[in-house]
Amino acid sequence: MPSAVNDFVDYSRQLRREVDAALEGYTQFDADCPAHLAAAIRHSLLAPCKRLRPLLVLMAAEACGYDRAGALPAACAVEMVHTYSLIHDDLPAMDDDDMRRGRPSCHAKFGEATGILAGDALLAQAFEVLARDVQPATAAARCCAELAQAAGASALVGGQQDDLRNEFAGGGIEQLEAIHRRKTGAMIRCSLRLGGIIADGNAEQIAALDTYGEKLGLAFQIVDDLLDLRGSEAALGKRIGKDSQHGKLTFPGLLGETESTRRAGALIDQAIGALEPFGASGANLESLARYVLERNH
Numbered sequence: 598m599p600s601a602v603n604d605f606v607d608y609s610r611q612l613r614r615e616v617d618a619a620l621e622g623y624t625q626f627d628a629d630c631p632a633h634l635a636a637a638i639r640h641s642l643l644a645p646c647k648r649l650r651p652l653l654v655l656m657a658a659e660a661c662g663y664d665r666a667g668a669l670p671a672a673c674a675v676e677m678v679h680t681y682s683l684i685h686d687d688l689p690a691m692d693d694d695d696m697r698r699g700r701p702s703c704h705a706k707f708g709e710a711t712g713i714l715a716g717d718a719l720l721a722q723a724f725e726v727l728a729r730d731v732q733p734a735t736a737a738a739r740c741c742a743e744l745a746q747a748a749g750a751s752a753l754v755g756g757q758q759d760d761l762r763n764e765f766a767g768g769g770i771e772q773l774e775a776i777h778r779r780k781t782g783a784m785i786r787c788s789l790r791l792g793g794i795i796a797d798g799n800a801e802q803i804a805a806l807d808t809y810g811e812k813l814g815l816a817f818q819i820v821d822d823l824l825d826l827r828g829s830e831a832a833l834g835k836r837i838g839k840d841s842q843h844g845k846l847t848f849p850g851l852l853g854e855t856e857s858t859r860r861a862g863a864l865i866d867q868a869i870g871a872l873e874p875f876g877a878s879g880a881n882l883e884s885l886a887r888y889v890l891e892r893n894h
């Protein structure tokens with residue numbers, strides 16, 4: 598492996614360690630939090646995983662010339678919302694999955710009611726963390742508004758609603774992209790924007806991060822669909838093949854594997870192109886985009 602790749606692997610491992618340590622700290626609940634609920638939250642939130650969204654927050658802040666330690670609370674907040682969405686997505690009423698992040702899914706281990714409550718608690722805690730720990734207060738308020746929008750009815754929740762309704766099964770590429778722009782893309786874009794806001798990035802930098810996030814989010818989803826077809830359950834830590842079994846719209850289902858792979862590559866090129874205003878400071882985000890394309894989990 599060339600040394601630049603090694604450097605990026607070491608750097609992203611270090612960022613993951615910092616995020617994991619901060620999440621560990623945020624989940625030391627007081628005696629009023631029932632032990633069963635605390636265990637369920639920690640089971641899902643602290644499970645081994647990519648931490649893509651927190652890494653995007655931290656790398657976006659650094660690309661804007663900011664010390665990443667100041668962006669850690671926002672990195673944790675986006676991971677809390679993301680983990681809540683995974684816990685709820687796994688529930689029997691939604692995707693009904695018994696495995697997540699290489700472990701039994703939250704409801705499979707702790708029961709359905711506790712799974713719902715663990716997700717509820719994480720969603721609330723994300724906004725507590727942003728409002729209390731992001732400085733200055735004006736940046737905290739902006740971050741709360743942006744994350745609420747990305748997690749809300751016109752983004753994450755709306756995309757999930759459309760994905761669950763089979764009326765879209767006969768749809769085309771526009772419908773598919775509209776689902777994933779909200780369900781997957783909004784949280785990825787938001788992660789980058791929060792990093793830029795906390796770093797007090799200028800309008801050109803935030804717009805560049807937004808475009809990078811839009812392209813990266815779509816590429817991430819295409820790769821996710823491809824891994825659902827030809828990935829390994831052991832590497833992914835979750836069940837595969839469910840989308841096609843349930844007749845869901847997917848990129849390889851609509852476009853074929855070759856065209857989906859080509860499209861993901863073109864989107865990653867566009868994402869990297871959007872980093873131009875950052876010059877050398879965008880190098881880590883560029884490496885992260887390449888990793889999203891080449892990932893096997």
Ligand code: GRG
Pocket residue numbers: 646647648649679681682683685686691698753754757780781818821894
């Ligand atoms: C329940 C409101 C609500 C939304 C659920 C996130 C989601 C929406 C569903 C998960 C199913 C899925 C395959 C979504 C598309 C891609 C995606 C978000 C995968 C999971 O994220 P990763 O791969 O997972 O970053 P880790 O575990 O590494 O964080």
